[in-house]
Amino acid sequence: MLGLVKIKRIAILGAGLLGGSIMKTAKRLAVAETCCTWSRSEKTRERCRHCNFIDTVCESPEEAVADADVVVACVPVDRIVPLLSQVAGTVKKGALVTDVGSTKAAICKDAKTSLPRELRFVGSHPMAGIERNGIDEARDDLFENRLALVTPLPDTAPDIVDDAKSFWQSLGMRTHSLSPAEHDKIVAHVSHLPQAVAVALAGTLATQPLQWRDFGAGGMRDTTRIAAGTPEVWQAIFEENRKEVLPALDTYLKLFGELRDALADNNSQKLATILKLASDWRSKLK
């Protein structure tokens, strides 16, 4: 893979759940000889020194990317391109450079403007995650059979896309490539909208008497699960993808309003239609 027989060194910039899980999985599946990482926080770097799936914990991002065959930026979406710009001069010629950001249009556009032309960058979004965060939550099965989206621009060389796909596949993922704009529109609906829905539900319940919480069963738990996600992470995602998220929220608001009005107006037929539309769609979900 990567036009190389074997990856010698993976550099992970930002040692959170995703970065940590990449290293842990890479070790389990012997994808690379060496996993090295850097984190902005000394506290996180100290934790990383105790992780047996990390070979080297670096004091600077430049030190981490030096001599790496694959560089993955695993920092919040608004910091990805600034960080990659900072290390671009140190990245080895021919190395694959990618990221794990949940939004792609702004990142890929900024990357095209800010990064040197010879840097082999393509955006990625491995669609895996849990509502917890941090290197201590890293799992070696987080990516198993999940989907990694790779988002080339029209002028991204096909071999870079192939390398990124191969990399994610080597971690056990399925892959699909699409444009950054298409990516952002789709994830606004299938990922960011569900997050907003869960957040508004959990927020609504948070303002009710505390003991009501104990009356909730599996439905309440499941429907609010992802609301536990880190506020800062989601704020950055929502704001970065505002252009696509807002129309998705409005489409949802419209249907929710129709459901509400059908109930208020005693319009049983309309209510039944909405319930059936939702039930049919969800029942067919594999």
Next chain:
Amino acid sequence: MLGLVKIKRIAILGAGLLGGSIMKTAKRLAVAETCCTWSRSEKTRERCRHCNFIDTVCESPEEAVADADVVVACVPVDRIVPLLSQVAGTVKKGALVTDVGSTKAAICKDAKTSLPRELRFVGSHPMAGIERNGIDEARDDLFENRLALVTPLPDTAPDIVDDAKSFWQSLGMRTHSLSPAEHDKIVAHVSHLPQAVAVALAGTLATQPLQWRDFGAGGMRDTTRIAAGTPEVWQAIFEENRKEVLPALDTYLKLFGELRDALADNNSQKLATILKLASDWRSKLK
């Protein structure tokens, strides 16, 4: 229990997921000597004849309740009181009569009006369920450690409440009693609102290109899971509890609108406040 040493016969009216699971659990835990059931549908009765946890499948509800120590109405919420009225004259003196309806105020009010004073009825709502339905889905662990709410009116005799609690406890449930009105207000928020939220989300996604569905990860799956529930069942619940559901929907709509506007207006502080409110609440959920 039930002031009796042992229940000899349980009658389950309506053989769906809940009714079936009561019988299956009662058999596993040896709660009763005999489980008998009736269903309006001959097709369901035929299926019941092949269930090894059902002793007798009856052709009429009267036949089922005759000589039963416990009668549980497991039919849709709008059919519970009419059905209990129909069989009231046949129920054995001293038997416990209850139901599993997800709304309680209307049922308990109608029961008070329609049922003979000597019938030992109290409303129940075992808070357990899955998004599938039917006798074939019956499980003997559905109720384990889940909460059964028992909803007496002010003039319900305490021994009836105690008997109902003992019955649900014998199936492995925790119990709590509260007024029907309080019940309906709470479940409007912790059960019916999450259902409406999941339905509107699944319905919104149903109107997007079909292939987008494959891009959804665990968040989309969990947040929409309960939307697969049977439309007719939920329509009856929403309509029966309209008075409490509407204000709950409106409280949610208000917060969702605030989240939307915070994003549209680039009001980062407001967005952060909502995300944190939701995350804190959900993180503390046991």
